[in-house]
Amino acid sequence: MSGIDQKDGYENAALVYEKSADDSIKSKKYKQAGEHYKQAGDCLARIEDYKGSGRLYEKSADSMSKAGNQTLSVELYSKAADSYSKSGDLNTAGGLYAKSGDFGSSADSYMKYAQSRLKEKDYFGVADGYRNAAAGYEKLGKKDLMKDHYNAAIRNYLRYVELPEVKERSDINIAEAYRNVAECYTRLEDSKNSEKYFQITLERYEKAKEGSRKEVAEAFLLKARATGEMRSGNNEGAVKILDESVKLFDTSLKGKLEADYRVFVAKGRSEAVEMLQGLKVRPEISLEIKAPGAVYVGRGIRLDAAITNNGKGKISKIAFLTSVPETFDVIMQPNEIKSIEPGGSAEFSFEISAKDGGDFEIKPLEVFYVDSNGNKYMKSSNEIRISVKEKSTLACDIKMPAKAKVGEEFAVDVAVRNESKYVVMKDIKVDFGNLRSEFESGEYAVSVLRILPGQETKRKIRLVPKYKGVSNFDVVITHADEKETKGYSVDVKE
Numbered sequence: 001m002s003g004i005d006q007k008d009g010y011e012n013a014a015l016v017y018e019k020s021a022d023d024s025i026k027s028k029k030y031k032q033a034g035e036h037y038k039q040a041g042d043c044l045a046r047i048e049d050y051k052g053s054g055r056l057y058e059k060s061a062d063s064m065s066k067a068g069n070q071t072l073s074v075e076l077y078s079k080a081a082d083s084y085s086k087s088g089d090l091n092t093a094g095g096l097y098a099k100s101g102d103f104g105s106s107a108d109s110y111m112k113y114a115q116s117r118l119k120e121k122d123y124f125g126v127a128d129g130y131r132n133a134a135a136g137y138e139k140l141g142k143k144d145l146m147k148d149h150y151n152a153a154i155r156n157y158l159r160y161v162e163l164p165e166v167k168e169r170s171d172i173n174i175a176e177a178y179r180n181v182a183e184c185y186t187r188l189e190d191s192k193n194s195e196k197y198f199q200i201t202l203e204r205y206e207k208a209k210e211g212s213r214k215e216v217a218e219a220f221l222l223k224a225r226a227t228g229e230m231r232s233g234n235n236e237g238a239v240k241i242l243d244e245s246v247k248l249f250d251t252s253l254k255g256k257l258e259a260d261y262r263v264f265v266a267k268g269r270s271e272a273v274e275m276l277q278g279l280k281v282r283p284e285i286s287l288e289i290k291a292p293g294a295v296y297v298g299r300g301i302r303l304d305a306a307i308t309n310n311g312k313g314k315i316s317k318i319a320f321l322t323s324v325p326e327t328f329d330v331i332m333q334p335n336e337i338k339s340i341e342p343g344g345s346a347e348f349s350f351e352i353s354a355k356d357g358g359d360f361e362i363k364p365l366e367v368f369y370v371d372s373n374g375n376k377y378m379k380s381s382n383e384i385r386i387s388v389k390e391k392s393t394l395a396c397d398i399k400m401p402a403k404a405k406v407g408e409e410f411a412v413d414v415a416v417r418n419e420s421k422y423v424v425m426k427d428i429k430v431d432f433g434n435l436r437s438e439f440e441s442g443e444y445a446v447s448v449l450r451i452l453p454g455q456e457t458k459r460k461i462r463l464v465p466k467y468k469g470v471s472n473f474d475v476v477i478t479h480a481d482e483k484e485t486k487g488y489s490v491d492v493k494e
Contacts, residue, residue, distance in 0.1 A: 007047045014043035018056065025063065034063035038076065045083060054083030058096060074100050085109060090116065091125075094132055098139075107136030107145075123163070124177060127156035131184060138187065150184045157181045172213070175204035179217060182224065191228035198224050216265050219248035223272045230376055235279050242276040278373045283311030287367050291384040300331055300351050305381065307337070307367060308345040315340050317370040320350070323380070324364050328352045334365070357390035393419035396430060396477045396484070403491045404465050414459045418451040425451045431476040432461065438471050439463040465492040 017040035024033035041056035061076035081096035090113035097106035114129025134149035157177040160166060166174065182197035198221035205214035222245035229238040249269035257265060289305040309315050316339035322330045332351040340346055352364065365381040395417040404410050412432075418425045428448040435444060446459040465471070470491050477484045 010043040010047045011049075014040040014052070014056070017043065021059070021063070030063045030067035031069065034060045034067060034069075034072070034076075037063060041079075041083070048086075050083040050087035051089060054080045054087060054089070054092070054096075057083055061099070078102060081105070081109070091128070091132075094129075094136075098132075098136060103136040103139040107133040107140070107149075110136065123156045123160040124173065127153045127160065127177070127180065130156060131180060134184070134187070147188060150188050154181050154184050157184075172205075172208045172210055175201055175208055175210065175213065175217070178204055179220070182220065186224055186227065189227075191224055194224040195221060195228065213261075215248055216252045216268070219245045219252060219265075219272070220268055222248065223268065223275070226272075226275060230275070230279070235375075235377060239276065239279050242272050242279070245272045246276065274373070275375070278371065278375045283309065283313055283315050283369075283371050283377070285309055285311070285315065285367070285369065285379060287365065287379060287381040289365060289381045289384050292386060295354065295386060295388050297354050297357050297388055297390045300353050301386065302349055302351050303364060303384075304347070304349045305334070305365065306345055306347045307340065309340040309342055311371075312342050313372045314342065315369045315371060317368075318346075319368045321366045321368065322350065322352070322364060323366050324352055324362060325360065327356050327358070327360070328354055328362075328364075354386070354388040357388045360386045360388065362386065390420050394425060394428065394477070394479050394482075394484075395419050396486075398430070398475055398486065398488065400463075400488065400490065402489075403493065404463075406465050406468055406492055406494050409462050409464045412461050412463060414446045414461065415456055416446075416448050416451060416459075417456040418453055420453050425479060428479045429477070430459075431478070432463075432473070433476075435463065435471075435473050438466055438473070440466060465490070468492055468494050 017036045021033040021036035021040065024030070024036060037056050037060035041053040041060060043053075044050075044056060045053040057076050057080035061073045061080060064070075064076060065073040077096050077100035081093045081100060081102075084090075084093035084096060090109045094106045094109035094113060097103070097109055110129045110133035112129075114126045114133065117123075117125030117129060130149045131153035134146050134153060137143075137145040137149060157180055161174050161177050178197050179201040182194050182201055185191075185194040185197060198217055201217040202214055202221060205217050222241050226238040226241040226245065229235070229241060246269060249265060249272060252265055253262065253269065286308045287305065288308075289303055292301050292303060295301045307318065318337040318340065320334040320336070322333060324330065330350070330352050334348050334350040337346050337348070350365070354360075361383055363380045363383050366378060367381070368376065368378050370376050397413075397415040397417075399413040399415075401410050414430050416428055416430065426449060428451065430446040430448075432441070432444045435441070441461060441463050443461055446461060448457050448459075451457055470489055472487065472489045475486045475488060477486070
């Protein structure tokens with residue numbers, strides 16, 4: 001058989017197998033269809049018609065997937081990708097490698113595609129290659145490569161729309177470029193720029209008179225806004241926005257859409273629904289802080305706290321933000337907690353101090369945490385009451401002679417001052433009680449019931465020495481729960 005006859009033979013065999021497979025699809029005999037599509041693909045591969053064999057292997061993979069044979073389906077997607085790669089269709093090959101789960105080969109194929117488009121100065125194609133390669137690196141968990149390639153995609157899409165021959169046009173490609181920029185920013189978790197470029201996309205679809213795609217862009221815009229709300233902790237607002245987003249996706253999917261574009265829109269809807277479901281099963285936590293006892297201005301106030309995961313899923317990346325009035329300073333922030341399993345809890349403490357006295361009712365702490373799907377949440381602690389007493393500024397001056405004589409009375413001057421700005425001091429006592437054995441007196445203590453801020457009270461006590469010699473003694477000054485001891489001495493002569 002000549003080469004030409006052989007080629008014709010394989011082509012004819014491929015047509016027969018494909019026709020049989022098409023008939024099997026109509027009868028929903030997907031396994032049989034898959035086998036015949038593969039045989040058709042094998043025929044074309046033998047004559048190096050790799051684009052044709054790639055198309056048929058892909059149809060075989062789709063059929064085997066419908067038949068429930070996912071293992072064989074994956075192998076056939078990979079085989080289809082190899083064929084398309086040999087044919088030079090690197091873009092299609094990249095997509096099929098991704099379908100087979102080979103994200104490394106997918107990224108490589110898309111990068112080769114980007115490089116081939118760069119030679120032609122097709123910046124839209126270059127950007128597509130980088131964007132799809134970035135998606136592969138994202139699947140592989142290679143975050144640095146993912147970020148680099150998404151950013152490269154953004155640069156090339158924007159380079160495309162700035163081309164003089166493109167800039168003034170109003171065709172759909174410009175809108176699609178901006179939409180892809182917005183999607184790249186979404187993947188980079190930059191919700192601000194994602195919103196910005198989805199808004200531009202909306203305007204461009206209007207200019208291109210693409211009503212149905214405008215609706216899709218609005219759905220994606222709302223999804224981006226919801227992402228921003230979730231990151232800021234406004235989950236209630238995110239739920240409302242996502243509800244609207246899903247409705248717009250549903251309306252769009254009811255209309256006429258190209259097959260590839262329909263897949264893109266359906267994926268967006270699926271992501272929005274997943275976000276919505278995640279929010280509706282929001283993990284519940286409690287954050288309880290114990291109110292402190294008596295505290296004073298300028299002194300550290302230790303606050304003991306406990307966080308409990310009352311939900312059904314693990315929470316992680318648990319970080320805290322102190323939220324106190326300006327009259328307080330934060331001395332020690334609480335440490336981040338890696339994760340808490342369902343039903344688990346963690347205890348911790350942090351420290352603040354008060355600049356002024358007074359009674360305060362505050363929610364001193366906010367917690368930020370992430371669920372197993374990466375959704376972010378925020379919750380405030382319980383409210384506590386802190387009663388801050390002004391730091392004691394009681395001054396007590398005691399004046400007495402350095403020398404005295406046995407049997408001769410002398411006076412001791414006691415001056416008590418309240419140097420605080422706001423606090424009224426009560427029940428102050430200056431006690432000379434340990435002088436009883438060596439001195440006679442009508443009173444051995446000075447008591448002051450009340451001193452207003454800035455005021456001074458003076459008292460005298462009179463002492464008569466009993467014995468000769470140097471007398472050393474302590475004077476104890478008490479106020480509230482504070483105590484101060486001062487030492488004195490008197491040289492008593494005969």
